[in-house]
Amino acid sequence: MKKQTVDSRPAGPKPWYDPRIRSIFFQFIAIALVFWGGWTLVDNTLSNMESRGISTGFGFLDETAGFGIIMSLVPYDATMTYGRTFLVGLMNTLLVSAMGIVAATILGFIIGVARLSSNWLVAKLALVYIEVIRNIPLLLQIFFWYFAVLGSLPSPRQSVEVADSFFLNNRGLYLPEPMPQEGFGLVWGAVIAAIVVVIGLRAWAKKRQLATGQIFPTFKVGVAILVILPTVGYLAAGAPLEWEFPALKGFNFGGGITIIPELAALWIALSLYTASFIAEIVRSGILSVSKGQTEAAKALGIPNSLTLRLVVIPQAMRVIIPPLTSQYLNLTKNSSLATAIGYPDLVAVFMGTTLNQTGQAVEVVAITMAVYLTISLAISLFMNIYNRAAAIKER
Amino acid sequence: MGTIMTEQTQATDPKKPVPSQTENKPDIIRVEGMNKWYGDFHVLKDLNLNVRQGERIVICGPSGSGKSTFIRCINRLEEHQQGKIIVDNIELTDDIRNIDTVRREVGMVFQHFNLFPHLTVLENCCLSPIWVRKTPRKAAEEAAMEYLERVKIPDQANKFPGQLSGGQQQRVAIARALCMKPKIMLFDEPTSALDPEMIKEVLDVMIELAGSGMTMICVTHEMGFAKTVADRVIFMDGGEIVEEAPPHEFFTNPQEPRTQKFLEQILQH
Numbered sequence: 001m002k003k004q005t006v007d008s009r010p011a012g013p014k015p016w017y018d019p020r021i022r023s024i025f026f027q028f029i030a031i032a033l034v035f036w037g038g039w040t041l042v043d044n045t046l047s048n049m050e051s052r053g054i055s056t057g058f059g060f061l062d063e064t065a066g067f068g069i070i071m072s073l074v075p076y077d078a079t080m081t082y083g084r085t086f087l088v089g090l091m092n093t094l095l096v097s098a099m100g101i102v103a104a105t106i107l108g109f110i111i112g113v114a115r116l117s118s119n120w121l122v123a124k125l126a127l128v129y130i131e132v133i134r135n136i137p138l139l140l141q142i143f144f145w146y147f148a149v150l151g152s153l154p155s156p157r158q159s160v161e162v163a164d165s166f167f168l169n170n171r172g173l174y175l176p177e178p179m180p181q182e183g184f185g186l187v188w189g190a191v192i193a194a195i196v197v198v199i200g201l202r203a204w205a206k207k208r209q210l211a212t213g214q215i216f217p218t219f220k221v222g223v224a225i226l227v228i229l230p231t232v233g234y235l236a237a238g239a240p241l242e243w244e245f246p247a248l249k250g251f252n253f254g255g256g257i258t259i260i261p262e263l264a265a266l267w268i269a270l271s272l273y274t275a276s277f278i279a280e281i282v283r284s285g286i287l288s289v290s291k292g293q294t295e296a297a298k299a300l301g302i303p304n305s306l307t308l309r310l311v312v313i314p315q316a317m318r319v320i321i322p323p324l325t326s327q328y329l330n331l332t333k334n335s336s337l338a339t340a341i342g343y344p345d346l347v348a349v350f351m352g353t354t355l356n357q358t359g360q361a362v363e364v365v366a367i368t369m370a371v372y373l374t375i376s377l378a379i380s381l382f383m384n385i386y387n388r389a390a391a392i393k394e395r
Numbered sequence: 396m397g398t399i400m401t402e403q404t405q406a407t408d409p410k411k412p413v414p415s416q417t418e419n420k421p422d423i424i425r426v427e428g429m430n431k432w433y434g435d436f437h438v439l440k441d442l443n444l445n446v447r448q449g450e451r452i453v454i455c456g457p458s459g460s461g462k463s464t465f466i467r468c469i470n471r472l473e474e475h476q477q478g479k480i481i482v483d484n485i486e487l488t489d490d491i492r493n494i495d496t497v498r499r500e501v502g503m504v505f506q507h508f509n510l511f512p513h514l515t516v517l518e519n520c521c522l523s524p525i526w527v528r529k530t531p532r533k534a535a536e537e538a539a540m541e542y543l544e545r546v547k548i549p550d551q552a553n554k555f556p557g558q559l560s561g562g563q564q565q566r567v568a569i570a571r572a573l574c575m576k577p578k579i580m581l582f583d584e585p586t587s588a589l590d591p592e593m594i595k596e597v598l599d600v601m602i603e604l605a606g607s608g609m610t611m612i613c614v615t616h617e618m619g620f621a622k623t624v625a626d627r628v629i630f631m632d633g634g635e636i637v638e639e640a641p642p643h644e645f646f647t648n649p650q651e652p653r654t655q656k657f658l659e660q661i662l663q664h
């Protein structure tokens with residue numbers, strides 16, 4: 001084997017000049033350094049904690065928490081465990097992040113397109129929005145919405161109300177809560193049926209277009225089916241839905257759905273702030289598609305709306321996606337500013353109260369960091385998959 | 396691939412297409428007293444031009460003389476402010492329906508190809524037939540393959556534009572325009588972004604197209620091409636049509652001093 005190599009080509013470089021061997025060698029050194037550093041850190045911490053008598057391990061997660069949380073998506077009260085507080089905080093973080101990502105994306109795309117509008121006023125308004133919002137620190141904006149705007153709403157007794165069912169005051173926004181009654185399953189069934197029908201319709205319309213060239217108004221008909229089928233199901237089942245209306249009980253409202261001002265302020269601030277960055281990303285993405293592309297489409301007789309959909313957006317997306325991903329990650333991480341106004345997110349509930357009460361800093365910080373890392377990696381992975389699908393092949 | 400191509404194109408040396416007999420054909424393009432300004436800048440000055448069906452026009456002139464602007468007015472990529480442009484009996488006005496109809500009948504080939512980089516060659520060719528002409532996919536693909544064969548690159552159909560050479564990309568661009576079965580083809584310096592060795596393969600395709608009776612308006616400085624296919628050569632300078640003549644007269648006996656000077660400059664090289 002060795003002999004063959006020597007025969008077939010001139011003697012290779014000395015091992016320490018061979019780029020492959022070099023790269024393996026340096027990677028090995030790097031890994032060794034990382035492990036050595038990590039081990040030293042863990043070992044030091046453990047022995048320090050031992051000498052101070054701090055308990056270690058994750059046993060505290062089963063202990064009773066004993067503190068209340070103002071908002072939780074899962075049932076929670078003070079008699080539950082620290083494990084439960086972790087879940088409540090995590091869900092609250094995911095909620096505000098998801099709401100923020102959706103709102104910031106929609107708003108960012110609208111403002112980004114508005115920035116390119118040929119209407120002078122619209123373009124300048126978008127520009128002013130972007131420049132103002134992204135240059136003010138996020139924490140300040142959260143405070144602004146929480147204290148200046150939402151804090152100055154009237155007290156519960158003087159609530160702004162709409163139709164006796166929506167109430168807005170400095171304790172939050174109160175909405176009627178739908179309470180499905182017996183037989184509501186039929187409505188869910190109808191919704192699922194409608195979705196299946198629309199998917200089938202899309203496939204059929206596409207097939208028909210390939211075969212005959214006729215274009216079916218899939219979007220309009222699809223929306224109609226999605227509305228009509230569940231409505232029919234709802235009426236057929238005898239309208240099995242009741243609403244629980246919020247009502248003033250003593251000094252505050254009870255019943256219905258409550259959106260607490262902490263959530264609203266955080267959500268608004270995160271969305272507006274991130275939207276200003278997304279708008280710039282969208283603008284540069286669209287500008288990255290050369291004018292020649294739209295001209296070529298025009299010259300082929302393709303109308304503007306189709307040009308946007310078939311030519312501009314697919315090309316702009318591959319420029320937009322990577323920085324958009326990092327904005328999503330930023331928004332999720334920025335949601336930890338919740339602590340500043342007392343929104344019970346993961347950092348406030350778990351790294352705040354739970355850590356203070358248990359003193360198990362290493363475990364709590366490690367869990368929290370692992371959670372943010374997991375969320376970030378999940379978003380990145382998802383966006384990478386999308387981007388791979390949208391990539392353009394060159395040489 | 397590349398070597399086979401060049402052998403082919405060299406083997407079938409382009410024969411001069413029969414002069415187009417268009418004397419009694421109707422006008423398909425009429426430009427009457429057309430003026431255009433960019434702000435204060437008077438870019439096109441009182442242009443008049445009638446093109447008969449099947450005629451082949453070459454436009455030349457120094458850079459910045461308004462050649463591109465002129466032919467881009469014919470499919471309304473640019474708006475004119477005064478005068479009339481009538482294409483295939485449809486006057487170009489602000490009416491969006493007229494513009495769309497005209498654009499469907501007029502194909503255009505650009506200096507920088509402007510292929511859609513996110514679509515394959517075949518998809519580039521089928522996009523407009525499918526979405527605008529509402530041709531069934533299969534029929535559109537079959538037609539596209541025919542045109543790709545005509546421009547001699549059927550084997551590249553499933554590649555992306557970025558994987559092709561400049562000459563191949565320009566031939567795809569010609570095929571893409573032809574897939575809409577246009578009545579008129581506009582070319583805006585189709586070979587000036589190409590390496591010298593690729594110019595011929597594109598010109599051969601254009602000469603073949605001229606032979607098929609297509610109405611063509613070409614902005615080009617390829618004087619050999621003009622001599623071979625043009626029925627008329629138009630010389631533009633400073634936004635005006637300075638001179639208009641059949642190629643033989645144009646090249647041997649130019650009347651205007653500006654034309655003489657231009658021809659001297661480009662023929663020196």
Ligand SMILES: Nc1ncnc2c1ncn2[C@@H]1O[C@H](COP(=O)(O)OP(=O)(O)O)[C@@H](O)[C@H]1O
Pocket residue numbers: 433436438456457458459460461462463464465
């Ligand atoms: N969008 C525009 N705005 C202002 N001036 C323009 C624009 N496009 C072209 N021009 C000017 O119009 C003149 C004619 O341009 P063009 O038609 O591209 O010339 P050619 O194709 O003959 O080189 C040039 O002086 C150019 O600078």
Ligand SMILES: [Mg+2]
Pocket residue numbers: 462463464584
């Ligand atoms: Mg030009």
